[in-house]
Amino acid sequence: MAKAIVPGSFDPVTNGHLDIIERAAALFETVVVAVARNSTKTPLFEIEERIALLTEACKTWHNVTIETFEGLLVEFAQAHGANAIVKGLRAVSDFEYEFQMAQMNRRLNAEVETVFLMTGAEYSYLSSSIVKEIARLGGAVEGLVPDYVGTRLRAKFATGK
Numbered sequence: 001m002a003k004a005i006v007p008g009s010f011d012p013v014t015n016g017h018l019d020i021i022e023r024a025a026a027l028f029e030t031v032v033v034a035v036a037r038n039s040t041k042t043p044l045f046e047i048e049e050r051i052a053l054l055t056e057a058c059k060t061w062h063n064v065t066i067e068t069f070e071g072l073l074v075e076f077a078q079a080h081g082a083n084a085i086v087k088g089l090r091a092v093s094d095f096e097y098e099f100q101m102a103q104m105n106r107r108l109n110a111e112v113e114t115v116f117l118m119t120g121a122e123y124s125y126l127s128s129s130i131v132k133e134i135a136r137l138g139g140a141v142e143g144l145v146p147d148y149v150g151t152r153l154r155a156k157f158a159t160g161k
């Protein structure tokens, strides 16, 4: 039984994240999307809302579940009996940091393999940070995030809630 973890902050989920989750769901029996609680970044969306947005976005993939994690990712992976951590690579610029994390995770637990999947080319320039910046400045985020995520982003920047 091949089980993969797709980790991230998902603040908020973008169509690029969903592209990777969909690719992982086609390759692995089970996929656990792991939302980091203790990210070093200060999130725009509370963890509950990040989970709610991901749950809506992933509802059609029946082998995908959403969970949160704190602490070391490899420990979460091992506790869930997962053999793989799936990370998306958008461009060469992602590689160095991802390589460092993958090697460190292997050192921490050699039984959990990191698997890199390339995002679709149309998402190669997309990140949650850029989407938040566009929304904050009143730009259009259609096609970059699911519609309900765009609605939440607009509300967040309009009202702060």
Ligand code: PNS
Binding pocket: 007, 008, 009, 010, 036, 039, 071, 072, 073, 074, 100, 101, 102, 104, 105
């Ligand atoms: O979406 P992000 O913010 O790029 O996700 C980064 C994340 C959460 C995947 C990464 O920070 C992580 O794996 N955090 C868990 C802590 C951990 O295991 N650190 C050691 C990795 S070398």
